[in-house]
Amino acid sequence: MSVSTPGAEPPGAQVPPHGPRRWLGLLVAVALVSGGVAYTVEERERDARARPPATVSPPGANQVTKPSKTAAAIAARRLAIDTILIRRAQAVQTVDEALFLQDIDPADRALRAEQKVLFANLVDLGFTELGYSQAEERFDPEVVKAHGRTTYLVRILMRYQIPKVDLAPVTTELGYTFVNVRGRWVLTDDDDLDEDLGPGAHQEAWDLGRIEVLRAPRVLAVVEKGDTRRGRAIVAEATEALEQVTAYWPRRWRGSVLVIALDETDVRDARFADEDIESAASAGSTFSSLPGQDTADGTVAGAYIVVNPNERDRVDEILLSHEITHVATADLGGxxxxxxxxxxxxxxxxxxxxxxxxxxxxxxxxxxxxxxxxxxxxxxxxxxxxxxxxxxxxxxxxxxxxxxxxxxxxxxxxxxxxxxxxxxxxxxxxxxxxxxxxxxxxxxxxxxxxxxxxxx
Ligand SMILES: [Zn+2]
The missing domain is CATH 1.10.390 (Neutral Protease; domain 2)
Incomplete structure (x- = not known):
């Protein structure tokens, strides 16, 4: 009887919170995709060489110029996108919304509105470090069909550090779709690649709607904007829970805890939508290097706690001390x-x-x-x-x-x-x-x- 057992994570297939092994299946998928990318690029260049010359040129000239033109166009695009990515990070760091929105497709009002929310969230989190970089290009005929011939779909690595919570910079991934409008590259979609990314990608606390961030010396709580009272209660419970973990587990861990309690069933790699899953919260890894980036398993940096939306009113120090024990041991390796x-x-x-x-x-x-x-x-x-x-x-x-x-x-x-x-x-x-x-x-x-x- 009584005290309900503290926390349980949702079933492993979706959310095994420990250990990088769950990524192995994903890695195989990534490896296959990368192989596919390389193959496709070669194919394209072969096609370009094989294609009959569009204009009359001396025999042989086309074979030389076509591929180098393609290479030059790819290099120019890479530079243009890098510049946009640098600008986005800089906009957040300098709190400049106009700069952040500068490279968003002006025709897409819905995307602009979403990006305004994202910008405000990113600013509120107060990253000490933030940067975006291009990983590999991805090909999806459906996306090309939707956005046209110039479509550039690319996997993006977002590297950031939330002060005190992330003891070192960590990486998460995204997929951005760019198109070229009259010679200028603009961001036209940010979810075309979501299905093909790792668990929890593009479902970070800041990706899901306007948030409110509440802080205590060693706790950061993220709740829906305006849900201040709940945020304060969570901060208080987490602070007590942290004291318990310090008292009852010998490892001296000095980090801060991030608790995400949104009105969302899918946050990071947590899935609470399934009614059969009676889990109140889960602790999901953060990575200083994603699986497949430098090593197969990646490097676990720590963990964030995500609370089941239906259990948000019952978050107490008992539940949180269970989850914080996971957080306080996450960086050991998993x-x-x-x-x-x-x-x-x-x-x-x-x-x-x-x-x-x-x-x-x-x-x-x-x-x-x-x-x-x-x-x-x-x-x-x-x-x-x-x-x-x-x-x-x-x-x-x-x-x-x-x-x-x-x-x-x-x-x-x-x-x-x-x-x-x-x-x-x-x-x-x-x-x-x-x-x-x-x-x-x-x-x-x-x-x-x-x-x-x-x-x-
Ligand atoms: Zn647990």
């Missing part, structure tokens, strides 16, 4: 097994409950997990299908961490966590780390849980 990640987050949240309601409630819950949840499983819950599992995998993960704390002490468990998060890249590494630090394997940890008698 390779820890989910039972350890969720178990640690539950451990911290339940220590908070214990502090409020005494040991009775926690003892009762622990016994329920032992009596009911444990027999429903045959092993420690694995990463695969963790969030789809109908059994109480959170309860069992919590029990495993409670057991390890009793056996090793909290500091040693935190060290085990760090080692796993940094180096648990595959099952063999995880087995080695767990065994060397606890004398247990996942199998013997599981059997130990079955005979575990909590100290009361």
């Amino acid at each position: 390779y820890e097994p989910l039972w350890l990640a969720e178990g640690a987050a539950e451990y911290v949240a339940w220590r908070g409950i214990e502090a409020i309601s005494g040991p009775g409630e926690v003892g009762k819950w622990e016994q329920e997990v032992i009596d009911e949840a444990l027999p429903a499983l045959g092993a420690l819950p694995s990463d695969a299908g963790f969030y789809q599992n109908n059994a109480d995998v959170y309860g069992v993960s919590w029990l495993a961490v409670r057991f390890l704390v009793q056996r090793l002490g909290l500091d040693k468990v935190a060290e085990l966590y760090e080692d796993m998060a940094r180096h648990g890249i595959d099952q063999a590494s995880r087995d080695r780390i767990l065994f060397s630090r606890s004398g247990l394997t996942e199998a013997t940890l599981w059997t130990s849980l079955k005979s575990y008698q909590p100290q009361r």
Whole structure:
């Protein structure tokens, strides 16, 4: 009974919050696309060479000039777009709306209106660093059909730093469509590529409508514009939750927490639209280098918390202390097994409950997990299908961490966590780390849980 279990992320297929492994499928897709791009460019140039000369020119001349003209046009376009991107970043940094709107297609009033909202949001976030750069061109016949022959669809990397929240600059991606209107490049769409980007792209807190940003020394809350009272309440709860994480988890983490609580079901890589998903919030990674950018897995920089729109009234320090535990360990690497990640987050949240309601409630819950949840499983819950599992995998993960704390002490468990998060890249590494630090394997940890008698 009672205190509802704190936080759970939506099912893994859409939102596995830990570990860069979820990007692997995506990487394969990107690799294929890149291969496709290279192929297409070659094809085009071959076509250009093969095409009969439009004007009469000396034999052979066309073969030489055509490709170089194409190359020159591509270089000129690249420079023009780079200039626009620099201008956009500069406009935000200098709070110059006219400059920001200067390169938007003047014929597209809806896009201009959206871009005004985006501009205001970006200014409110107060980035210490902001920059956009062109990644690769993408080809989509539908987009060309919609915008014409000059269409240039390009993946864009947005690199930014929110003061205190991002301890280093982080990267997110976008897709921009440019067209050339009488010799001048303008931005004509910003969502043509959304479907082909990584999870959560172009669904950042600032992409979804006008926001309000509320600040405390170590908390930043993003709510709908005018939802000030809720924003203040979230800031207060998150501040308390942060104190709990500091009190109950040994790692000294000095960052600030970003909590996004919008009236939106899809924010970043969180998906709350599915009615079957009863999750109150999730913590999703930020990347200093996106998967596939420098390394296959990318580099996790930290995490932001996204609150389910239907749960915004019930955000409390218990829920937030669970999520903040994820945030405060996110930059370690994200390779820890989910039972350890969720178990640690539950451990911290339940220590908070214990502090409020005494040991009775926690003892009762622990016994329920032992009596009911444990027999429903045959092993420690694995990463695969963790969030789809109908059994109480959170309860069992919590029990495993409670057991390890009793056996090793909290500091040693935190060290085990760090080692796993940094180096648990595959099952063999995880087995080695767990065994060397606890004398247990996942199998013997599981059997130990079955005979575990909590100290009361
Ligand atoms: Zn969690």
